[in-house]
Amino acid sequence: MSYKLTPVALIAMALYASGACAEETGTPMFSFSGFGTLGLVHSSEDKADFTSSYFKPNGAGYSHSWSADVDSLIGGQVTANLTPQLSAILQVISEQNYDTTYRPHVEWANIKYQFTPDISIRAGRVVLPAYLVSDYRKVGYTNPWVRPPIEVYRLIPISNSDGIDASYRVRVGELINTMWGSYGKSESRHPAGGAVKAKSLWGLSNTVEYGPLTARIAYLNANVTVESVKALFDAFRQFGPAGIAMADKYDFANKPFSFLALGASYDPGSWFIMGEWGSVESRSVGGKAAAWYVSGGYRLGNVTPYVTYAQINPDNLSDPGLNVSTLPPSLAGPATSLNTALNSLLSSKPSQRTVSVGGRWDFTKNTAFKLQYDHTRIEAGSTGILINTQPGFQLGGKINMFSATIDFVF
Amino acid sequence: MNRAGFIIIGLALCLVAAEAVADVVAVVSAKNPVTTLSKSQVVDIFLGKTSRFPDGSQAVPIDQVEGSAARDEFYLKFSDKSPAQIKAHWSKIIFTGRGQPPRAVSNSIEMKKFLNENPNAIGYIEQSAVDGSVKVLLSQ
DSSP, rough: OTTTOOOOHHHHHHHHHHTTGGGGGSSSEEEEEEEEEEEEEEEEESSSESSTTTOOOOOOOOBSSEEEEEEEEEEEEEEEEEESSEEEEEEEEEEEOSSSSSOOEEEEEEOOOOOEEEEEEEEEEEEEEOOOTTGGGOGGGGGGSSOOOOOHHHHHOOHHHHHHHHEEEEEEEEEEEEEEEEEEEEEEEEESSEEEEEEEEEEEEEEEEEETTEEEEEEEEEEEEGGGGGGHHHHHHHSSHHHHHHHHOOOSSSSSEEEEEEEEEESSSSSEEEEEEEEEESSSTTOOOEEEEEEEOOOOHHHHHHHEEEEEEEESSSOSOOOOOSHHHHHHHHHHHHHHHHHHHTTTOOOOOEEEEEEEEEEEEEEEEEEEEEEEEEETTTTOOOOOOOOOSSEEEEEEEEEEEEEOOO | OOOOOOOOHHHHHHHHHHHHSSOOOEEETTOOOOOOOHHHHHHHHHTSSSSSTSSBBBOEEEEOOOOOOOHHHHHHHHHHOOOOHHHHHHHHTTTSOOOOOOESSSSHHHHHHHHHOTEEEEEEEEEEGOTTTTTEEEOO
């Protein structure tokens, strides 16, 4: 398909082309649904910000003692059932953007063709199903926690892809197996400047459901560019073969990137336990990282207390950089600055473990209130998941966070 | 007693109250050839995990309206899920465009009428509302 056809244009075309042929099916042609979260977060670390997404510019801690930007969002969705086989969906979300605005963005916009109840293809902006809860990671009401465990969910911060996907469901007795594949690309603006681009973004996943048990494996692959680090590695390339070798090792320009995830959940109704493990690898400053979590909860009527343990372990958090002692004095200064900048990027790779306890209270129809306490231990040499580190911030250390949200669907 | 204690006792009373609701049974039209379904087969149809009866014919689930005692009792009995869990289940499906929840009718009388006109539909009604127009699939 041509990328000149934006997802929105595709949907508009389908709407015009298909007219109102859905009437005879008895299902409404258009349906509107919405969801949202109002959240407040406090962090004990006041020399850096905690936030929920790689693409958010600030959060709780340094910028705000209590931040509403970390979790708050509102989303609306129109689904058009054009024929029994053909449907279109447009989902728009307003949340804190890279530039601190709440300008709405298109989260999904695609046309789906359902060949049979078990085989479908979609074209446009579709979900990037990296995780167990990828399909609805932004719909707080559907999840037990205030937010999906950040150690694991930050490995793949993007949530959608512009392209096509296909899914195929097979039923064998009580077992349901769903295979999924996609191809596309993605581009997101980052607070540090420029965009994060994923080209040739393809993925495969397989999900098995057997009664209350769900198990899943997913693999994603892309060529990723992080534009904000380009200038640094261009500068390294000025320092001869040693500088070029550094730049080749660490730059993030069209670098192969892969992701593998395994996950399972068991939810017989009155309690649940789930866990996921994920691993990313790229020959870049991002390097390698593996993360996992285990979470469980027990439903006492309308109240669901839960506990989660999560951790992320990256590879190197520092590098000696250019050998300054062999350089003439006029170049030693700039080289030292580059080494410092490189090490600052490496130390910003999260290395931490978190214990979370919380509760969800379904206090009224379609609305849940959640409280969550997180205790995070950041490993030596890492900023953890924190951003906007200020003078006086110490690498490593412990933080306590307190979050409250109201999640709703309508 | 502290507030948490009150909440727990209140919740326990709610559960007792729910148990006291008249028994709900899964039904199809008397014209539907299907005779028995397991609990999980019924649940899979209502939660959108399959759109077919075991014999391969189309199965169209029909709910009673949100907030009705029959609906809450049906899901609690068949899937051990609360109304909030069912809402969360459908939110997961709606917000990625994978489907829409079943159509809903307002009570057991409407349900029987709908099933009679749509032999491929499956619904649930109070045991006391069962008559010759419907066939009980699973009764406990």
